[in-house]
Amino acid sequence: MSTAPAPAVAGPRPRTPVRLDVVGLSKRFGAVTAVDDLSFGVEPGRVTGFLGPNGSGKTTTLRMLLGLTQPTSGTATVDGHRYAELRRPLRVVGASLEASSFHPGRTAYDHLRCFAPLSGASDARCREVLSYVGLGSAARRRVGGYSLGMRQRLALAQALLGDPQALVLDEPANGLDPEGIRWLRELLRALAAEGRTVLVSSHLLSEVQQSVDDVVVIAHGRLRHASSLAELARLSEPRVRLVTPDAAGLGALVAERGWQTTGSGERVRTAEIVGVGAREVGAAAFAAGLELFELTDVTEGLEDIFLRLVGDLPAAGAASVPPPAPGLDGSGA
Amino acid sequence: MTALLRSELRKFFTTRLWWILLVSLAVYMGGTALLLAFAFTQRGAVGLPDGLTDDPAALVTAVYGTASSLGYVFPVVIGALAVTSEFRYQTITPTYLATPSRTRVLTAKLVSSLPLGLLYGIVGTAVSVGGGAAMLAARGHATFLTDAAVLESVARSVLALTIWIVVGVGVGALLRNQVVAIVVVLVYTQLLEPIVRTVLTSTPVGRFLPGAAGDAIVGNSVYSATGLGGLLPWWSGVLVLAGYGLLAAAVAAGTTMRRDVG
Numbered sequence: 001m002s003t004a005p006a007p008a009v010a011g012p013r014p015r016t017p018v019r020l021d022v023v024g025l026s027k028r029f030g031a032v033t034a035v036d037d038l039s040f041g042v043e044p045g046r047v048t049g050f051l052g053p054n055g056s057g058k059t060t061t062l063r064m065l066l067g068l069t070q071p072t073s074g075t076a077t078v079d080g081h082r083y084a085e086l087r088r089p090l091r092v093v094g095a096s097l098e099a100s101s102f103h104p105g106r107t108a109y110d111h112l113r114c115f116a117p118l119s120g121a122s123d124a125r126c127r128e129v130l131s132y133v134g135l136g137s138a139a140r141r142r143v144g145g146y147s148l149g150m151r152q153r154l155a156l157a158q159a160l161l162g163d164p165q166a167l168v169l170d171e172p173a174n175g176l177d178p179e180g181i182r183w184l185r186e187l188l189r190a191l192a193a194e195g196r197t198v199l200v201s202s203h204l205l206s207e208v209q210q211s212v213d214d215v216v217v218i219a220h221g222r223l224r225h226a227s228s229l230a231e232l233a234r235l236s237e238p239r240v241r242l243v244t245p246d247a248a249g250l251g252a253l254v255a256e257r258g259w260q261t262t263g264s265g266e267r268v269r270t271a272e273i274v275g276v277g278a279r280e281v282g283a284a285a286f287a288a289g290l291e292l293f294e295l296t297d298v299t300e301g302l303e304d305i306f307l308r309l310v311g312d313l314p315a316a317g318a319a320s321v322p323p324p325a326p327g328l329d330g331s332g333a
Numbered sequence: 334m335t336a337l338l339r340s341e342l343r344k345f346f347t348t349r350l351w352w353i354l355l356v357s358l359a360v361y362m363g364g365t366a367l368l369l370a371f372a373f374t375q376r377g378a379v380g381l382p383d384g385l386t387d388d389p390a391a392l393v394t395a396v397y398g399t400a401s402s403l404g405y406v407f408p409v410v411i412g413a414l415a416v417t418s419e420f421r422y423q424t425i426t427p428t429y430l431a432t433p434s435r436t437r438v439l440t441a442k443l444v445s446s447l448p449l450g451l452l453y454g455i456v457g458t459a460v461s462v463g464g465g466a467a468m469l470a471a472r473g474h475a476t477f478l479t480d481a482a483v484l485e486s487v488a489r490s491v492l493a494l495t496i497w498i499v500v501g502v503g504v505g506a507l508l509r510n511q512v513v514a515i516v517v518v519l520v521y522t523q524l525l526e527p528i529v530r531t532v533l534t535s536t537p538v539g540r541f542l543p544g545a546a547g548d549a550i551v552g553n554s555v556y557s558a559t560g561l562g563g564l565l566p567w568w569s570g571v572l573v574l575a576g577y578g579l580l581a582a583a584v585a586a587g588t589t590m591r592r593d594v595g
Contacts, residue, residue, distance in 0.1 A: 063593070066430060068429055069593040101426045103418065106347050110343070114340055114344045114347060115427055117335075
């Protein structure tokens, strides 16, 4: 099924980059605030991961961006326009929202043909995108017999049908096997390389971290972090776990160096030292003649940072939201 | 709008439902017309008013109008399903993504339903006339197939069935839920309206009920032939019936179709 993604473009067509902007977006369902004063931007030519736990408001945000759900306040725009104002929306934004928006009795080919007139797509284009997502041989089968992974591919085919400049994909990796996830990663990279704007949501950073350039992290409907992936990685602090038989020697060394540790007291033989690398700690211990049983680099990975960012914060007011990094707010990079 | 109409028609013809219901309509209406023609031509048939046996043309018109007087539930269900199946299978999401204006979507569904209603109208009426005429001829009764008045009522039967599908689209848009829509349509058309029409038979109000308006378009029916109340002029029937469909659609456009989806 996996093929090297060929250009999704049906033919040469001048492309205008499209930005997606979410500004002060909120949505309340009765007493529940699903999205709370959310603001972020999505740049063309990059893959942006829209990350947050299940129920954090990702889908609601995307549905507001696509005009399916009315915001309680704030705006979500495509190239400065509300989705409803787009004259031929399928030519501008391709979206896949859930892998279940199909009539089970329709074939994949017929499903696409139903929307082809409004995408400016020919029957040949329908067949083309189906082969492109690896459904060429299953195109004439009814969708009712499709696996979840096949439905995801069909949802992608539908998003690509109008050869849109921007793609909004909600959890596209759900139901894909490892090979499919790898295929999706290459696809997303290829689409961004063509100058398209790609916004892809996921509840797992690890699922998309190899394909995204930028990340927008939300939890409980609020922005927790927005930056490039590289900036996100920089949020991680070096951390070293050290085990020694000499608790007193360890205490003296920590005091001398002024290290921050998670353990304390004279009888501690195991400590986690924050803010310094294993190399530096090892050298200092050697210089001080401190015997070590273990010295392990336990520096936080991306997934740990992500989980820390989306973890429950003590109080709503105490949430420290880093300012949007350059490259996401359009101010540089 | 052309692209939107093409999209709607493709949605209709790419599932199996359209021909399953078309075949059901044909079998059911053809069979019913056969039976009615047989019953009406029985000498001294029980419960049959004298008017029918006295007026052979009225008898024939009632038989030929079987599809519009008894089978109109088919186009109503088809019209309702054109809307509710989109909500049932969530294809309403890609539909709205393609056409963000929900009023345009509903308008397209109403307009695109007309040729479909015509299809069901022609087939339903054709089998009613075919089955009915075959039985009448077999029983030695005049078929009136060259009578201008009878042929006109046959044409109006097609018209009535076409308008019924618009009513179905309106009801579907208003209710959105497929099961609820089908139950409401069946209970109303098969149970409620026949009872209400019988009760209101002596008042003019009964003539404005949807079923009565549909019968008025044809100008005759099993109900009126059996003496159950008078009918509006046929063109008033067109206006009243189409009015029901458009009213339901207008209310839906202002309420249910505006709601968030998903």
